[in-house]
Amino acid sequence: MLLLRCHLKRALPQKVLCRLCAVMGKLQSKFKHSTYKYSRPDGFIEERIQTKAFQEYSPAHMDTVSVVAALNSDLCVSGGKDKIACIYKSSQFFSASRDKMVMMWDLQRSSQPRQQFSGHTMVVTGLTVSPDSSQLCTGSRDNTLLLWDVGTGQCAERASVSRNLVTHLCWVPGEPYIIQTSEDKSIRLWDSRGLQVAHTFPTQQHIQTYCEVSEDGHKCVSCSSGFEGEGCEATLWDLRQTRSRICEYRGHFQTVASCIFLPRALASMPAIATSSHDCKVKIWNQDTGACLFTLSLDGSGPLTSLAVADTISLLCVSFSRGIHLLRVDRSQGLELREVAAF
Known part of the structure; x- marks a missing residue:
């Protein structure tokens, strides 16, 4: 089966190179209870609990993980108190x-x-x-x-x-x-x-924590700090002629630390994902601002960074539990589930 193996490089202090590879066996298998909200066609929002087996490995970091970036579909680099930049497939x-x-x-x-x-x-x-x-x-x-x-x-x-x-x-x-x-x-x-x-762009009400640009270069999404639902939003901006605000995404209750555009191959629609200090990852309809899915990673501490791993997976990092591998599941609509932590 496909598992996560971590390779620590002594020459890279506070950085970890993590490779997805096919191996026999596993380090530890657990059943993970995750809660998420599902918006029904009639507008009613249900809270569901999903129980999935997932792989938990020895932590790749011994301290807080603040950033993760994918180098390609099976290799990522993560940092403790560092910042990281890369070009995909490089x-x-x-x-x-x-x-x-x-x-x-x-x-x-x-x-x-x-x-x-x-x-x-x-x-x-x-x-x-x-x-x-x-x-x-x-x-x-x-x-x-x-x-x-x-x-x-x-x-x-x-x-x-x-x-x-x-x-x-x-x-x-x-x-x-x-x-x-x-x-x-x-x-x-x-x-x-x-x-x-x-x-x-027009000054926001709270500290702007992160930004990302769409692959076509036409739009930018930024996110803000906040507390108890005040602030805590992501904002979509037009980078072309008008350079105006297009849409806002509200629903987190603490600082939103990361926001990313999801490839259409992953979400099958224009979508944005956010991660927050409230321990939640949310997927939003880019055009309407509707929240399509919420995954709660309870006990993980603040979620600090998101990255697209491939066409079916996201990487998310947290203060307390390191790096999480999230898999897209379309069997009942657009859903996320945690399949590994390391």
């Missing part, structure tokens, strides 16, 4: 940590970093790489964005905005633009050609 990825440094790694060439980027004066809290891997943009709590030449490791551009404490960066596919969220509750669109602010 062996290269970038990591940033509290030592103000950014490293570039290439799994096919060496277990040691290939390039080092040093220039921020405070912790690096955001990074994103251009689609052609030639440029890297980093953001920090020092209110600056730096644009790097990946090949030389040299800083090509520097920009600073007062009180712009960067929380996340995302490159727009096929464009020279970068989306950035901030603790100042702003979402900015940067033009990498000179690293200038091209557009600032």
